[in-house]
Amino acid sequence: MAPTPSELTTTEGVQAYIANTPFASHTVTSLSGGTGNFAYRIHLSAPFEGQETLVLKHAEPYIKNLVSFAFSLKRQTFEYEAMTRIKEWLPADSLVTVPTIYHFDRELHVLIMEDCGPSGVPTLKDFLCKSEPSILQNLADKIGASLGRFLGEMHTWSRTDPRGLLGLFAGNTQALHISAWVTHGRTVQTLTEDLPPALADPPIEVSAADLDVLRKAANEMSAAITAARDVFVMGDFWPGNIMVKLDAEQNLERLYILDWELAKPGVPGVEIGQFCAEVDLVRRFVPSTKDAVKKVLETFLHAYAQECGANVKMARDALIHWGTHMVVFTPRVAWGDKQTTRQVVKDGVQIIVSAAGASKQDLRESLVGPLFSQ
Template sequence: MALNHEEKDEISTNILHDLSQTAYACSSLIPISGGTANFVFRGIHRDGTIIIKHSTNFASCNRDFPLDISRCIFEESMLNYLQDLPISLVKTPRLLLFDQVAYTQVHEDFSDSIDLKAVIFSGSLSHSVAKFIGYNLGTWTRSFHTWASTRTLYAEQNEPMRKLKYLITYGSFIEVLERFPEVLGTHKATLEEIEARSTKELQTLADDGLQDWGVIHGDFWSGNVLVSQSHKNNEPGLFIVDWELAHFGHRSYDLGQMIGDLYERKYFRDAEPAMWIIQALIDGYGPIDDDMAFRIAIHTGVHLICWCIRGPAKDTPERMSGIIRIGMNFMLKAWEKDKEWFQDTILASLFN
């Protein structure tokens, strides 16, 4: 159950009062929609606007869904570490203030930007700009993964969000498939092997020294990529936000989630720019070995299975089962290491 208007107003009032004692006092707060975990506002400050992110021990969209409040502490740590990333066209927010008592963060506001999801659906995204966005997201993601592998980051200890991520992906996909028995068919035993590997890997530690493991963003999708609206030479600035799910995991999880999310835009809304971004993203990330490619394919499949059933039905039952089948086939063929099968799919370039 969501909070009522009076309860939401009380949160806003308390935030305004707390900020009034700081350099980030605001005259008003404007709620920002789209998030489900935290209460997020755009604050009107004397020097412009700022983003205020307030965390509670439950999801902002549902008070009955508990969330470990330590997530905001891990995000604060990540935002500070990320300022050491090499300078590029892709940026992350500066943390301006963190109130550890109220669990409230103040971030810089990229006010001249909208999220990538909205850009894809705008109808004005050209092929060249889509390729620019995808390629730079790919190169940045590779740079971030490489950078994170050379540092000891506090987010390695973010076990609550790591377990939550598992719960809503590998811990759920078989249950989802069981709602589509005509799709699941006789494949449950093989899929349980994939689930078992992922369950075992929850015990993997940062000091195990395994290839392709490290701190990942953890919630890498088009809603957490902001794109500047004013730019020169068709080269918009890009901003990666929402770092509270950063945790120790396999790097394929970031890439698989983004590819799966973008493909959903194509499948349900016929948004062709999403496909341009996928191909450029893969190109930008650069060379990977077969194991990484198959891992990305598996996670793309998990995303397609688990995310498309969240919220209201996105299409007819036939179309829903269609994308579930695509996701399951990605998983099965990657588990079988069938490179040839992928040559006629959206993931072909992972193997080229």
């Protein structure tokens, strides 16, 4: 008897599901990364297309780590469509790519795909935080430029609405609302009524005038995110969703972009801001990475603008989202000590306030200045 969806939340259920298929495995192990789905590494009994391991993702109608949060199963269809279309669009030898999908079970909500992370392949977040300084310094320019070029090319490509791309992903309405709520929907409450522990003792101080600016910016950005229809975005473009594969000589071989459940029409500046904020947090909490991370950010922004151009609205949106991400996520993720966390949140507030009314010249002199350097 075939497993029921709920049985695929266990390694035993997964092993039963793939028995008597080309993906039959002698060992199934749970993967700790990600919060939305159940993910496993399957160790194949016989190689499949030359690979000894694959990754299986199974979706339930909730977030894996937060069962009370209903999460539409349609997300997996959107992920399949996004990854399949991006794979078709990209050149086969593209440095930045997505895993190949080998099987999609629409009924039991299962994806089986290329394993991009065996043998200690790190996420970009871990690579930035933990790599040997010399290796990181040598690869910083290439990583930043490659990712900026990919994102810019993808945004530009999507504006032509290839094969009804934008209309299809406009149906991912839950992703639109999640992206608005999880950041801009929580900006003010993070600083006032819903203080995370790092900000609560003593309560962090933010002036009433700054809170008014933050509230207005948050409302405008939330509305823009939910109304966006012109550009396809990955939806969760941050270093934790990027795998860094090096060759034997420690040269950059491939960058894999994972987890496309939140793909949708979106605001380009939000995508830029999320990536930059997370990379910025590395240098703020791991000072030894400062020079290399600066290179990553500068080359990322410069390469993106070379592909897409830059304008005041895009840059302002990116900077506001950069600051918002710092405010909302820094005190909720274990980055470092309380004092540094509070200072980063305060810096995030000032980034938002300065960005809200920034002129083009102000933006040129800001963190997003490299957008205007092409």
